[in-house]
Amino acid sequence: MAVREAEPLGSLREVKEAGLDREDLLGIYRNLLITRGVEERGHILYRQGKIPGSFYTGRGNEASAVGVATAMGPDDVGTPLHRDMGVHVTRGVEPWRIFAQYMGRADGPTKGKDGNVHMADSKLGLLAMVSHLPAMLPVAVGCALAFRIRQEPRVAVGWFGEGAAARGDAHEAMNLAGVRRLPVVFICDNNQWAYSTPTHLEYPIEHLADRAAAYGFDGVVVDGTDVLAVYREAKRAIEKAREGGGPTLVECQTLRMEGHAVHDDAFYVPKELFERWAERDPLERFRSWLRENAELSDDEEEEIAGGVKRLLNEAIRRADESPLPDPASLLEGVYATPEDLDTPHHK
Amino acid sequence: MAVREAEPLGSLREVKEAGLDREDLLGIYRNLLITRGVEERGHILYRQGKIPGSFYTGRGNEASAVGVATAMGPDDVGTPLHRDMGVHVTRGVEPWRIFAQYMGRADGPTKGKDGNVHMADSKLGLLAMVSHLPAMLPVAVGCALAFRIRQEPRVAVGWFGEGAAARGDAHEAMNLAGVRRLPVVFICDNNQWAYSTPTHLEYPIEHLADRAAAYGFDGVVVDGTDVLAVYREAKRAIEKAREGGGPTLVECQTLRMEGHAVHDDAFYVPKELFERWAERDPLERFRSWLRENAELSDDEEEEIAGGVKRLLNEAIRRADESPLPDPASLLEGVYATPEDLDTPHHK
Amino acid sequence: MAEKTYLQAISDGLREEMRRDERVFVIGEDVGVYGGAFKVTLGFQEEFGHWRVIDAPLSETAIVGGATGAAIMGMRPVAEMQFADFVSCAWDHLVTVAAKQRWRAGTPVPIVVRLPSGGGFSGGPFHSQNPESWFAHVPGLKCVCPATPEDAKGLLISAIQDPNPVLYFEHKHLYRRIKAEVPDERYTTPLGKARTHLEGDDVTVVTWGAMVYTAEEASRELDGDGVSVEIVDLRTVLPWDKAAVLESVRKTSKVLVLHEDTRTGGFGAEIAATIAEEAFEDLDAPVKRIAAPDSPVPFSPPLEKAFIPQVDDVVQGLRELAEY
Amino acid sequence: MAEKTYLQAISDGLREEMRRDERVFVIGEDVGVYGGAFKVTLGFQEEFGHWRVIDAPLSETAIVGGATGAAIMGMRPVAEMQFADFVSCAWDHLVTVAAKQRWRAGTPVPIVVRLPSGGGFSGGPFHSQNPESWFAHVPGLKCVCPATPEDAKGLLISAIQDPNPVLYFEHKHLYRRIKAEVPDERYTTPLGKARTHLEGDDVTVVTWGAMVYTAEEASRELDGDGVSVEIVDLRTVLPWDKAAVLESVRKTSKVLVLHEDTRTGGFGAEIAATIAEEAFEDLDAPVKRIAAPDSPVPFSPPLEKAFIPQVDDVVQGLRELAEY
């Protein structure tokens, strides 16, 4: 079974059919800007020595993350990874909490216990990633299993990189999901590199989405820099899963536009590759699309960009006011108490 | 990419082309008889209380095991599993040592440390399986990696059950083998059940061999009760690997003709299924083939059967003379000494 | 009250909890039609259906990772490893995801993993292990090792209702060998609390699981010597009941720590080290450990006998302590 | 002799052994073009080619399982985990296959797994762990934890030539911080032998890895008190040098066991329990343990400082022992 390669989404009419009105489109644009802004600002804070440890960004992957998250329903859940800041942003995590997380402050979602994008607000339907890739895929499948057992019309979305696709967890998760036709959608952020390792040393086939055939479900390849195409494919897959149609593997093709993390200058990535993909910058692509297809005006653009700028300034200020965690909090929560179970998912 | 479904091997001429002369054919027949005989006798010994622990057989899988092992070259190596007694027999493990292993005696290949078919004679190019399925697949791939690094014309053969195909080890092994085009052949003993679990609860596709496409190599489905067809397909795959053509996944279709182990009466397997596959008994099939195509005479048949019977009687006698291990040997070999490395593989 | 085997107590406890709490479901290999390798869930699928008694593919990672996801979504999964040994294939999910998620991200993971453990029947290196010591070094997990039918039921129900990932080690050698009265009604036995299996004054044995019975037999052999043995059955290895152990040690001043798993780095070391540190002035003899020697678990009966601590070994250890 | 960082010593030792013994090869994620996450194998691929410096897929199971197969076929693989934490994804292969194969089947598995371990730089819960205690409970494995550049090289060469699976824990916080003279020629440092890092008479500290330096700093602070501290650097955690430890304990009669990993079930318990059992009559104070508290490793600096044992903690522990 050959995978389907998704067409780009062209006109405003097609987009309307896919369920997005102009308000939604501007919201997507705003989320793209916030996503990139959070990571750019984070990078600066890191260089200023305000962020301990290491620092990762998802530059190049914003459309993929925002597009998928936009397609999720309010009760759906997801397990985004280190290139998927856009998912947190789109689901409504307040940027100041993200900066607090970066800076190891008490008000970050993990209260300084974990760093980077190793966080999530479970009230917003997101589960905090672990470093071990792609361990969150079986967990996402388990969420879908709960939905299936309870016959809830909810879908779980699990992310993984094309590099992490090599690990057993990806296989066990997809096989179980396929056998039980669970309501889960697998999103592969294929950014062509796993740290310094190119795809031909990671997997020996053309499209990772072809692997869906090994598990009895559909695969689709989509241009991950085209937020609308990503949205449409994710939406299709999510609604199919919701209707009992089983899993889909959506491969979003992008390029990781920076090094693996701040310390990595990506010397091993051919310059031309960066140049070629820079022309397909997800934000710029969508901005032009909005101007051409949705009459985005200079004023509107400025207003959105200005709003995002203010939001981020304010977020950094507020995060910086958040205290460092009290050393005494180290041992808090190693074990859960029964009260901890009163979270939205545990009702 | 659809897998190839192998044709049965028809005439003596075809078989000759595949590299087997009449002597070889009679050898194969003998190995099939020994394989079944070892397990049948083992079963009796078990009921007599002479074998501790549990007891497993590969009834129904003899042709698959013997066929593949016959196709291996003398310097090739393999990691056979609990249904693959025929591999040990074909590679030349003496039956008395197998009985000694079953009975936990000092002369078994593991000296009483492990039981069942958890054994192997490394001098014969076999690696002892662990219970954890299919952990030996990455190990087989590692053997192939050594051959590739040293540019030796050797091939590794790794076995797994269709049930164990669900585990991450199968995936990681096949992916690495595919990426590096290593000289390894994967043999799936598809006996339709994993303990009590039917295939549709183990994997959601028609043929497991289809998974080869997920790793960029060929898959083939073969009738695992037809020893000659298995031989031909295994030979093809092994020689292809030897010539640098990379891995193949060979799925041998059989039925596990008994319970998972002695304690299991297989109540969950439909009776008709057993009846249907009993008609395709691998030994009987090959015996008739030999009579029809290779002029196997009554005398010859009797001679072979008689020889096997004597071999097994003698083997059991000898095994029974082997002492139980000395308790003091418990701690021997927890750590290897440099001298231990003077094995055939470590030259 | 009815007399039940250890196995039946586990089975009944689980069934009752599934009847009471529809969030509870079972997932594992062959747990459905077959009722599990040891028949703990026999008949469950008929009663609860295919979606609460799930025959999983041979996929320990998917089983435990899947249970984790389902738990976070509000279910109470009880995952079965066919043998405890195979939990090594789910190790990463237990130590990386389940154990740390509450602490890191505030998300509790209320799963139970049932682990048929232990040797004594020539199961060999891969069907006989007692892996509790590995996990007892992982903050965030709980490790339960019941010895009696009553505890087996009460601890299982507590484990299911506990908001944390709980590894429930059930000793295979006790399954059908140990029978005792088990209350019919639902009850919980608290995690983290030891039980005095036998009261005594001269020497304390700290142990758990099948070794409780080995200690008991050994103590009987010491009756003639006039040595009175106290047996503390830990019941929960993580968190372990330090207070109860120290109390017994303060009474007897002599301790034997006994476990079936191998010695070096086994959890007995933690207990012995803690006693030696916190009850230093109360000890009249060094804390003695008896455990399996440092090798894999052997198959052949004479080797297995040399591996698993025997009554005689314990008798000798107790005598040495008594005479110290 | 030249002064080298701990990192350079590892790199040089590995490179020299690869030049000397063509059976040695390296496999891991990003070890080739990139030279490994910490640049230990920088330039190796240029020198040794693509088939001796293998960039593996993100597949810890395939890396360790593959190394095992290659070792059985006569190679001497050196596998790199990108961070020690990720070895949890290869756990099954280490404990099930590699550790038991010689004992069960007579087939030695001479592999080395390099594990960049330890915290101190806000790596958080998944890039800071010290997983040696888990493995130190697995008969058949060896666990090496060098503290000095000289040992780092000598132990690595021994590990490569050892016929057993050896886990080589290299502490990331020492990589570029610790510099010392390292012999230029090839030499081996024996596995299983401790080293006296500092001689003293009053209190023994038993430790390894980065904590050797924490102990050293603490001992300096006690100079003024007239307390003389002996530091025993275990170097190998499995098998550990019991004789050397007991000898030091018999001299000083007081011991502090110190490690960076968490306390409960940590390998310090084994050491403390053994001392308390075998040197009971020689002890003038209870064996004290200092280790990280029982939580995952935190990210934020004040939390990480509260987690990793600090010089002050050790000073206080030593004072308590001295005054006991």
Ligand SMILES: Cc1ncc(C[n+]2csc(CCOP(=O)(O)OP(=O)(O)O)c2C)c(N)n1
């Ligand atoms: C099991 C595991 N091994 C190694 C790592 C270290 N590591 C972090 S990211 C990364 C590359 C991941 O590549 P990919 O899955 O393609 O995701 P990307 O970073 O490119 O988005 C590696 C090797 C890890 N996180 N988990």
Ligand SMILES: Cc1ncc(C[n+]2csc(CCOP(=O)(O)OP(=O)(O)O)c2C)c(N)n1
């Ligand atoms: C990792 C692991 N989990 C569970 C088991 C227990 N077990 C032994 S054989 C078996 C079924 C295996 O099925 P399959 O791979 O089809 O091989 P078959 O026995 O049918 O030949 C199971 C579940 C095991 N050996 N390894």
Ligand SMILES: [Mg+2]
């Ligand atoms: Mg990538």
Ligand SMILES: [Mg+2]
């Ligand atoms: Mg099968």
